[in-house]
Amino acid sequence: MKRILPILLLLFAFSLSCSPPVQETPKPAADWSDNPWPEIRKERINRLLPEAMRAARVDCWLVICRENHNDPIASHIGGENAGGTAVFLFYLDEEGFHSLVFSPDGEATALDELDIHEEVRRVERGVSTLEEAAAFIRGKNFESIAVNSSESNALADGLSYSQRLQLEEVLGDEARKLISSTDLVYEWLSIKLPAEVEIMRQAAQLASDFQYEAYAMIEPGKTTDAEVAKFLKAKMAEYGVKDAWHPDQNPNVNSGPDRGHSHATDKVIMPGDVIQIDFGVKLYDIWVSDIQRFAYVLKEGENEAPADIQQHWQHGKAGSRVALAAMKPGVKGVEVDRAQRVLMEAAGSEYVMWSTGHPVGYVAHDVGPNLGGAQSPSIRPAAQKELKKGMVFAFDGFHAWKRADGTTKTISVEEMAVVTENGAEYLIQPQEELILVK
Template sequence: MAACSPPVESTSDSLPDWSDNPWPEIRKERINRLLPEAMKAAGVDCWISICRENHNDPIASHIGGENAGGTAVFLFYLDEGGFHSLVFSPDGEATALDELDIHEEVRRVPRGESAVEAAAAFIGEKNFGKIAVNSSESNAMADGLSYSQRMELEEALGEVADKMVSSTELVYEWLSIKLPAEVEIMRQAAQLASDFQYQAYDMIEPGKTTDAEVAQFLKEKMSEYGVKDAWHPDQNPNVNSGPDRGHSHATEKVIMPGDVIQIDFGVKLYDIWVSDIQRFAYVLNEGETEAPAAIQSYWEHGKAGSRAAFAAMKPGVKGVEVDRAQRELMEKAGSEYVMWSTGHPVGYVAHDVGPNLGGAQSPSVRPAAEKELKAGMVFAFDGFHSWKRTDGTFKTISVEEMAVVTEYGAEFLIQPQEELILVR
């Protein structure tokens, strides 16, 4: 069985109650507090999102359009009176939408009339400069406008359609920043993911337990606590006691003495916010009381890289600079090449909108690495050390933690893993 250092702080001593979802109030605050600043940063006066039933815009749940039936148009705009939110909704859904009290005004569109045309007429009366629409080549969250919807919108706007620009930067600026209340929920999600992994290491019997059985244990913990997968269920968790497999599923490999085990795992709370945490362990051989010197040094190198990345995370620093900070340590420590970025934004999905903490190894692959970090951004990030095993395959320790950028630097969401877990 395993001998694990218990987490310093735990939120999983009793089953939590997820019934009181804070998303409605948080969403409203995000719209009224963060969206105006995002629009200013992106240099747009108006943002149009079109929502509909069955094949909805990916931004719909962020703006209150998740229950759209017929086509509804959500407008957010800035004028001399400040920030406004206005929805042109089919009559059948307008009452319920208005009662949610998300938007400043919900205008009813009578049955048989077009919400797009009604919104276009309103826009025609305003002297907006740039009008953002959800068409994007680089940001899936800003690419929800279908071809037919765009054609309809352009026709309705007429000459004003020339003012349309992509909402790529607007959506980036808005979604990349998390409110303090959101950070606290993600802190809970991170703690649960870490706690469950320590418990999973405790159930391992070397020579008997498989990677898949450890993954199944974690699935059962998720079910017990009423939380969901942070990414696709087939690959969450990824439990790997063999050579590197990248983003993958757990296999039937039996965990053996001498193995280094990686668990990459995250949970979703309130069906909105996710975590992404990795914990590493070494399986002791007969007669061993600690990891061999080589394995221990690989762990220390990986941890040092993680801490270097953490120290580099400050407002105004580019993502590529964070990547470079830990890669410099990797090179000095003699690590093999690692293709993965040092880190990525995390929040509503595991790989969220925001600066990529990469680019030092291949700049053209990670254009978002040139973006600057800002207070309120949350990242999952690694410290890497990779080595060649005796069979010619590679194994990588990736000390993945989560941190939020603050005004002065960065703050770990939970206590980071300081010691390599030992499985007896």
């Protein structure tokens, strides 16, 4: 173990010398009306989806969309406004990639005008779109037909039980070709286009900026964790952005011992506290960020954090840097986690149950490799997946210690990074020093 640590630190230093400089994103205006999603979605379908289908060895993907209880993938394929049952087909043949929709006549005009799909076929009132799609499929002789039934990925599990029964009935013998879309959805959603990364860069910068402002409004001995959270909610309303995850726990502000994923409480912030804010915003109602910033509340007569707190901070920051250095195409998620665990053990960190990181994009815990599994591989199967260019992660630099009262406090400085051709780079400037609350 002692021989491994210097090697990791050397690799980390080398990666920093070779990494491109981090570009800070200017704070955008509070206007999100010009949504780039329609064009980005179209590019994702026509550029990334064929690649994902080939990677998952799928030659046809069938998605059923409907009103009020829609498939979770609906907005990604243009089916979010479905009324009656619509069937979306994506397939590969000798001529290339195709997208074909069997749409009820009442919604077909608007869907066709979006110009997302190669063809939108109108299905007359009283005629089953499922039967029309099944007739088309029987004529194509596909080897496999992926549908959204998945045990491991909620975004690939949108096909209801009754829809599955109806589909199998109209397909007849072709139903034996139905397979899960788990791998296909994984391959497609885990990669983000450069334009999407830039939007997430903005979301990350906003989340970071708001946290610095929140720390500046704290009055030790008066301000509560919940009041800091309320301040951040007000900033979100001012800028017209939404919560990156459930509003009850976004943000999580905690000036006491570890609480895990939680809501902010009425604890009063006191001198000597180490404060954690876990916070993210959603832009255009599509893309999210997940950023944590840490602060120390100065005691009377202090101009800097005590030596032990500074040391804990440096250990946590080093963990983030080593994790970033380990992130590159072809590396498994578990290897990124393991790189940090080696450093944590050498630094004397207490046990930390959480994974080093997770994919982030359309949701805070998105589809892609899990940066974990070094401690409990059986519960993190996605940790065995390889990183690819275009994947975006939120990940923590960990260090945990026992407080005087026997409880545990964890520094988990959370940053966001995108995997590049040869490595990974932070989306925004990472936190370099503990924020000091006077």
